[in-house]
Amino acid sequence: MATSPQPAPPTTRPPSGISRRLLLTAATASALFVTATACGSAVNTAGGSSSGGLITLSMQNPDSKTQDPATWQLVQEFNKQHPDMKIKLEGQPVDQHEQRMTIAAQSGTLPEIFWVYDSLAKTMVKSGDLLDLSPILAENGLKAKFAPSMLDGFNQGGVQYGLPYQALVTGFYFNKTILDTHKIAVPETFDELVAAVKKLKAAGVVPIAQGANNSPYSVWAFLTMLDRFGYESKYQDILAGKAGYDNADFLRLYQHVDELAKAGAFPSNMNTQTYAQAVASYTSGKAAFLDAGVWEAEKIQKSSVGKDTGFWAGPTFTDGVGNQKLVMDVPSAPFVVSAKVKEDKKKYAAVKAFIQFYYSDAGQKILVDNAQPPVTTYKPEVDTTKASVFAAVLAEASKPGWTSPRAQPDLVVSAATASAMYDSFYGVMGGTLSPEEAVKNVQKTIK
Incomplete structure (x- = not known):
């Protein structure tokens, strides 16, 4: 059964x-x-x-x-x-x-x-x-x-x-050796991420490991990006029917995601591989970035790329809304x-x-x-020689001047809306939805 x-x-x-x-x-x-x-x-x-x-x-x-x-x-x-x-x-x-x-x-x-x-x-x-x-x-x-x-x-x-x-601390793990080999600095802005993606793609390296098959929820770093376009200040009005998910700010984010996809950010088998397989592709050294969270730190530490891995809260946007110095560190x-x-x-x-x-x-x-x-x-003491990946996550989550949203965007909506949010991102990332269709699909689930 x-x-x-x-x-x-x-x-x-x-x-x-x-x-x-x-x-x-x-x-x-x-x-x-x-x-x-x-x-x-x-x-x-x-x-x-x-x-x-x-x-x-x-x-x-x-x-x-x-x-x-x-x-x-x-x-x-x-x-x-x-x-x-x-x-x-x-x-x-x-x-x-x-x-x-x-x-x-x-x-x-x-x-x-x-x-x-x-x-x-x-x-x-x-x-x-x-x-x-x-x-x-x-x-x-x-x-x-x-x-x-x-x-x-x-x-x-x-x-x-x-x-x-x-x-819940989420973002991108990154392989320092791969970035160094291709003379790429860890990005800070979205434009820098797109430039890094293009360079990695041209060199035959998978830029961002993602797996959508039976794992539609695995878009954590993109949920953080949603907060960089004003989600936290908007969602209550959206749920109350005073605003729409298909607003101009969110649409702009999805257009950026579409730009990433067209630059070759995601693996060609993204829609057929699972999240676990995406993790495996990163830990085997086949991808430069992995969209995941703190729960993978120990596994990555024990892998062949453990000593080469850092952690990044994701890109800031010049056309974003509100505070861009956000790292997802929520209950x-x-x-x-x-x-x-x-x-x-x-x-x-x-x-x-x-x-x-x-x-x-x-x-x-x-x-x-x-x-x-x-x-x-509680202020933890972590042995960085034995747990460098976990230490990198903690350091990113406590960067001076950076703050966290109060909740991850999918945790404050219904199950149907959360599911539509996951599908909307993967739809644009996989080329099956336009940015306009993606935001409208989410809006349809909000009663």
Whole structure:
């Protein structure tokens, strides 16, 4: 039996655009749950901390030990320190996990703590299914450990319903040796990127590794470019019907993407290769740039191009809108807590203790040790001789004078609109959509 697609970067959401975000009706959800259970894959505690525990942490990976070692290690350490509050770690592939959480909310059987896409979390908080975490944040100065942007996106109607699971830092990895060989400086502006693309293409080098097949979400660097054309200041009006996605500023960006495509920026097999194959083409030294994020740092480090790799937030635009010094460093999909936890003093105490530990400096160090950026203001110390790629990502994300949008553009719209955004970029990159058609296709999904 076919199973639901797995998120490409196994240790991340990632990026909430990695897989379809499902908001299911009760009937559809129940049918899907029966199907998943029949496959024997509804719940998997492989790699979990134990078969039982006072509270359960339910994740979007069926085997956290190998697919999300940072979370697995955090749970192991917490259980050692709090044997009376032991956490059971379980998980399912992302789509099945979303389905299961939908059903659990409807039946009142949500796990105590769980990962979920923000679109579903926002639905749950409206139904009163999620705990307001504000009182927990108020203890021990925990709230002060977060930059406001890491919390604001998970606050609705004054309810702090979620906390950032991991940070989402995206952009372009680049091969220093390839650029040096062809006497190309790391670009800063879009015009410099186009010039680099033309030079690399003429030399027979793939400029930017991209893979659209079964991976339409893999356009992270282009979502950041969207913010450089005023997305953050426009999207609320667009969603409210006061403006359109097919505005002149966004169209100008898509015209630039078309210019990149015509300059030969993307591999000829882009539409038939997957994101994972695009990563492999970069790690084997066949491409100069890779559109990806921090979740690939460790893999790239261990590859033959690790010592030659740097990280870049992407090009600025002379005809852009607003601040051009933007690097995508935002919270990914959140951790949330079942509202029913408040009814059990022991479970509430355990949830509170785990949250306090996860976001402590000790907890954040575990994230950093597993090549994940901290989501608090914790300042990591990274051995640049052993983790030069990860260090490059952190350095780019903290460049003086640069700031981050509050959220990745696809995380603040419906699943249908997010999917249309991915397809719009790949359509222009692959030559199947004109810039005008691309922005109109996205606008059609906005009700």
